Amino acid sequence: xxxxxxxxxxxxxxxxxxxxxxxxxxxxxxxxxxxxxxxxxxxxxxxxxxxxxxxxxxxxxxxxxxxxxxxxxxxxxxxxxxxxxxxxxxxxxxxxxxxxxxxxxxxxxxxxxxxxxxxxxxxxxxxxxxxxxxxxxxxxxxxxxxxxxxxxxxxxxxxxxxxxxxxxxxxxxxxxxxxxxxxxxxxxxxxxxxxxxxxxxxxxxxxxxxxxxxxxxxxxxxxxxxxxxxxxxxxxxxxxxxxxxxxxxxxxxxxxxxxxxxxxxxxxxxxxxxxxxxxxxxx
Amino acid sequence: xxxxxxxxxxxxxxxxxxxxxxxxxxxxxxxxxxxxxxxxxxxxxxxxxxxxxxxxxxxxxxxxxxxxxxxxxxxxxxxxxxxxxxxxxxxxxxxxxxxxxxxxxxxxxxxxxxxxxxxxxxxxxxxxxxxxxxxxxxxxxxxxxxxxxxxxxxxxxxxxxxxxxxxxxxxxxxxxxxxxxxxxxxxxxxxxxxxxxxxxxxxxxxxxxxxxxxxxxxxxxxxxxxxxxxxxxxxxxxxxxxxxxxxxxxxxxxxxxxxxxxxxxxxxxxxx
Ligand SMILES: Nc1ncnc2c1ncn2[C@@H]1O[C@H](COP(=O)(O)OP(=O)(O)O)[C@@H](O)[C@H]1O
Ligand SMILES: [Mg+2]
Numbered sequence: 001x002x003x004x005x006x007x008x009x010x011x012x013x014x015x016x017x018x019x020x021x022x023x024x025x026x027x028x029x030x031x032x033x034x035x036x037x038x039x040x041x042x043x044x045x046x047x048x049x050x051x052x053x054x055x056x057x058x059x060x061x062x063x064x065x066x067x068x069x070x071x072x073x074x075x076x077x078x079x080x081x082x083x084x085x086x087x088x089x090x091x092x093x094x095x096x097x098x099x100x101x102x103x104x105x106x107x108x109x110x111x112x113x114x115x116x117x118x119x120x121x122x123x124x125x126x127x128x129x130x131x132x133x134x135x136x137x138x139x140x141x142x143x144x145x146x147x148x149x150x151x152x153x154x155x156x157x158x159x160x161x162x163x164x165x166x167x168x169x170x171x172x173x174x175x176x177x178x179x180x181x182x183x184x185x186x187x188x189x190x191x192x193x194x195x196x197x198x199x200x201x202x203x204x205x206x207x208x209x210x211x212x213x214x215x216x217x218x219x220x221x222x223x224x225x226x227x228x229x230x231x232x233x234x235x236x237x238x239x240x241x242x243x244x245x246x247x248x249x250x251x252x253x254x255x256x257x258x259x260x261x262x263x264x265x266x267x268x269x270x271x272x273x274x275x276x277x278x279x280x281x282x283x
Numbered sequence: 284x285x286x287x288x289x290x291x292x293x294x295x296x297x298x299x300x301x302x303x304x305x306x307x308x309x310x311x312x313x314x315x316x317x318x319x320x321x322x323x324x325x326x327x328x329x330x331x332x333x334x335x336x337x338x339x340x341x342x343x344x345x346x347x348x349x350x351x352x353x354x355x356x357x358x359x360x361x362x363x364x365x366x367x368x369x370x371x372x373x374x375x376x377x378x379x380x381x382x383x384x385x386x387x388x389x390x391x392x393x394x395x396x397x398x399x400x401x402x403x404x405x406x407x408x409x410x411x412x413x414x415x416x417x418x419x420x421x422x423x424x425x426x427x428x429x430x431x432x433x434x435x436x437x438x439x440x441x442x443x444x445x446x447x448x449x450x451x452x453x454x455x456x457x458x459x460x461x462x463x464x465x466x467x468x469x470x471x472x473x474x475x476x477x478x479x480x481x482x483x484x485x486x487x488x489x490x491x492x493x494x495x496x497x498x499x500x501x502x503x504x505x506x507x508x509x510x511x512x513x514x515x516x517x518x519x520x521x522x523x524x525x526x527x528x529x530x531x532x533x534x535x536x537x538x539x540x541x542x543x544x545x546x547x548x549x550x551x552x553x554x555x
Contacts, residue, residue: 030395037392045380048421115376119437122340123393124365282342 031129038120038133042140053141057148060096064089064152067216077217082249089153090242090250091215096145097174098209098235101181103202104138105189108281112193118282128275131183135271138182139175146174159248169245169256176263177238183270190277214253215239237262293318293445293477294339298348301334308334310501311348316445316494321471321478323492325485325527331501332481333373336449339479340370353444366394369438373449373481377430377437379423383414386422387437394441408436411473412466428459435466439476446470448480452487460484464491485524497530504530 046053064085071077072084079087111117120130154160161167185202192198212226213219213235219227230236241259244252252259294316301309309331316322324332337343339352341361349356355363377386387405396404409415412432422430431451438446448467452460464487470476482488488495489509496506505512505526512526 034393037389041378041381041385041389044385048380048382113374114378115372115374116378118337118340118342118372118374119370119376119390120393121342122365122368122370123390124362124395125393279342283337 031126034125034129035133035136038130039136039140042137046140046144053144053148056096056100056145057152059099060092060145060149061152063092063095064149064156068092068156071216077221079218080251082247083158085156086158086247086249087243088216089149089156089158090246091213091239093146093149093174093242093246094177094213094215094235094239095210096149097142097177097238098181099206100142100145101138101178102185102206102209104134104182105185105187105198105202106195108134108186108189109193109195109198112281117278121279121282126275127278128271131186131271131274131278132179134186135179135183135267135274136175139178142174142178143171146170153246161246161248161250166245170242173238173241173245173259173263176260176267177235180234180263180267180270183267183274186274187270187277190274190281193281209233209235213239234263234266291317294322294350294352294479296335296339296348296350299335299338299345299350300347301331301338301343302346307501309338309345312498312501312503314496314503314506316477316479319471319475319477320493321467321480321491323488323495324479324481324498325483325488325495326481326498327483330483330498332483332498333449334501335498336370336447336479336481340368340447341365366441367444369441369443369446369476371431371434371438371446371448371451373453375427375430375434377422377425377433379421382419382421383409383425383433384418386433387440390437390440396441404440408440411439411469412436413462426459427455428462431455431459431463432466435463435470439470439474442474443476445477445479448478450481450483452482452484460487467491485527497527499530 068085068088071088075084077084077087108117121127150160188201189198192201212222212229213233214230215235219230219236222230237254237259240252240254241256241263244250244256244259292315296312296314298311298313299309300307300311312331312335324335326332334343338345339350339357341357341364344358349358351357352364353367355367357364377383381389384405387408388401391401391405406415409418412435414429414433414436417425417429422433425433435446435448435451438448451467452463455463467478467480468491471478480491492509494506494508495512497504497512505515507515509526516526516529
């Protein structure tokens, strides 16, 4: 009797849970679909106008050619046995990801001024899906940038790791880094709201993030206080991961698992904060 | 009975108020819009029209007071409100870097249109607005009137019950304005959509709206049918312009800020 009651109860709870489960599953599918829709727009825009990408090849080329060549001659930087240009290539890839992403917020302000953001916000789309879609869009732009850096690196004779798993790892780090930095940028845009103030802050942020990282020299060369900052800087973990995955003889200083955890954790936190703040840009 | 009251109301506000620091943009506004009406919110620049629309479309939380759209509270049931409304912002909001088709496609996806119907609805919307021929052209090559029609097409894809149009003909030439009016009329006739529009063109309100409310410095100065309002000021042959001057004073002195003026002109330039 008791048993049967319990079975009935259990059956009852299952029949309760099923529609609920189906409902949440449908919500998740819609969430992912909308996120991908926003990102899909970026691909379409790139197809309509690819010239923007070409002009972005200049900066990494300058860094690798000028800075890289000079410092290869000087041999002043301990790279753990790597040729300097090899050591530097992942750093420049990370730099490209950072630079392309950290100014991404300006496009949010631009879309706000056009009224595009308002229409997205009035649609029944979860705010986090909009923000995540934007993060992925930045990732797509950064990925195009990564192809350019790869081409340059090969031309300069950097010993690359062509293992498909390693390549997939590079793509993951590029998308994660771009998602992280572009969402930080989106948050800044939502807080300052105007183009002028945004550009000011963007410029103030970029160089310190770049120089207080292991992108073009190891952290061990830095004074103590800067080492602390470099260890708090997510860019250091982006570089570390890329250095391990991109180069034939690449090694990670902190371990790929830690790099990945830190970037993923930071990206999750900023996407959630961004989802909260995004509606403010329209007010 | 005047339409737009009691159980017929699809938009209702009660003492709806919005402040920006010291500025009271909308001041204890109480009004209602009847189902199936074309309702016009009139007022000079800075009167608070856009602020009202932003609150009703859930973009901006009110400072105090409340409002419902299709029976849903704009704050507590914002998600439900979003499902039943369409919105064309005052600013030009179509994405110039995408084609007309792509602009519609995004919103077809974001509004969860069933896959089987998606393409047909997009085509219908394009055809309805006379844009089929331009569907695969980048929107930045469109004229101002075409962009507006595209935006209206976009806002109608999911067959909203209420469509909010914020200054839909701002900066358009007379012919393009005429075309927008005709399409709005047709929308109401075809789908029975309630239209809530704002404008500062009196002729627009006169020829398009069943009912209007005149907003002056965030408060309601008068409301009724255009004919009622003309009769109320007791001048034979009065135009809505006269009504407007009567209530808003000769002080068409606006509260438009520098930033808004800059925006309005930018929009006008893009349209021109
Ligand atoms: N985001 C804002 N911040 C500060 N003041 C605002 C903001 N939006 C509107 N206002 C002010 O509110 C008033 C009404 O503006 P608005 O609703 O845009 O008027 P309208 O659409 O009728 O031209 C104006 O005085 C404007 O300066
Ligand atoms: Mg306005």
